[in-house]
Amino acid sequence: MLKVKNLMVFFENALAVNDLSLEVNEGEVIGVFGSNSAGKTTLLNTIAGLTRHLKYREQRKGGMRITINGEIKYAGEEISRLKPSDRVARGIVLCRERHPVLRDNTVEENLKLGGYLRKDGEIRQSISSVYELFPALQKLKARKAGMLSGGEKEMVAIGMAMIAKPKLLLMDEPLLGLSPAMQHEVVRGVKEICRLGVTILISEQYARPIMPVIDRGYVIENGTMVVSGTGAELMENPEVKSAYFGA
């Protein structure tokens, strides 16, 4: 479904993603693990088209020079030159790291915003399916998003992404900063989203909490792929095990 080949991303002369290749097949849940600054966000942003968007914005301002090389193929199509919204239209939706919510708007208004590219009638149906996915949000629908806990905000962010109707959902550190109970709830949500037929690429700093739902994982360090494989295969590598599995 997604094939990334020899992807390189430079911010000026700094290499953030170094010759990365990875593959995601339809129906899989794939993990990308790496410590802070490893390149996880840059990888997901580049697949979603945000890095390209930033590159052109910087070019217009005469600011930072961003270089992107390599191939990103989705459903057989080379998408590297598409705008983010054209990628969303094809089903590639990114739930960003600590996804911003509109603090002064209600949970339901935020959810609606996730469907800005879709028709109103379809959105209503999708909003009820988000409440089925995360029942806690139904009770909070009239609450201002700024009043929510970190875990509740993450559920809103995932809900907003779901309303954009992803085929491939990119999730950037959805467990970051959440309590174990909230992590558990988000992991349950990921499992359910997968069951609904959505393919998922998920980045995390620590692999252990998300491992139960992962089919395969990639470990990146300083933008470079160090190992890939099933959970069991990753755990066979003692360095990977101690760095990402906390054991």
Ligand SMILES: Nc1ncnc2c1ncn2[C@@H]1O[C@H](COP(=O)(O)OP(=O)(O)O)[C@@H](O)[C@H]1O
């Ligand atoms: N907009 C940017 N401008 C300059 N450097 C950036 C930018 N975004 C990321 N980087 C650099 O790219 C590297 C990878 O960062 P990032 O993708 O955010 O890693 P991670 O998400 O794994 O923490 C880091 O060295 C970071 O400083």
Ligand SMILES: [Mg+2]
């Ligand atoms: Mg990041």
